[in-house]
Amino acid sequence: MSEQVKSKKRVAEHGEVFTNEREVNAMLDLVKQETERIESRFLEPACGNGNFLAEVLRRKLKVVDARYAKSQSEWERYAVIAVSSIYGVDILEDNALECRDRLFQIFDEQYTRLFRGDCNDACRHSIRFIFERNILWGDALDFTNPVSKQPIVFSEWSPVNGSMIKRRDFMFKFLVQKTFQTSLFNDEGDPATIDEPVKDYPLVHFLKLGEDVANEL
């Protein structure tokens, strides 16, 4: 069996055929500049175990290395920005979990290679927390979790005053509708409602993400 396929059943039920590295790179090269912009946002609505997102993260971290490897605190700050702009959804829970772990490993291998014994567990914790919020188990067609049927909610992370992060949560459904806002008539109707976050969080230091209850998953 090729590593692009996990089982015939999964292919039949979910169209699960993973994209190989050469195709991933060729496709990402079509938007090369964006893949090398640390803060550019990427969302993959059927991310599988993360073939595209992993390559996007590698490319962004390469830029972070080139610009900031001389200062650990700057590298950490920009790595958080790179990570926080990468989003994924998959309908199969194991894929979402595998994708999260894979992306975290890519970050952690690079972090450990650069800073070895000086690595900061608070940074690892913040990065893990962001992946837990950004890589979600969900159905990208009806915008809910396939079992709980709860709406998928994504977090927007915006750097403020250098080291602080503002988190705002938005319903995935509304983010998609917002793209078509000018032409779309929908049940919720009012474009102003579509723009509103479902939750707004206090500013938090980038090394303290997920530390307190106010920043729960």
Ligand SMILES: C[S@@+](CC[C@H](N)C(=O)[O-])C[C@H]1O[C@@H](n2cnc3c(N)ncnc32)[C@H](O)[C@@H]1O
């Ligand atoms: C063709 S694979 C591609 C995976 C990955 N994007 C890649 O290129 O390697 C399709 C993926 O979409 C997922 N999927 C199928 N239906 C979905 C849905 N309604 N919402 C979210 N993910 C879905 C499958 O579980 C599978 O991982």
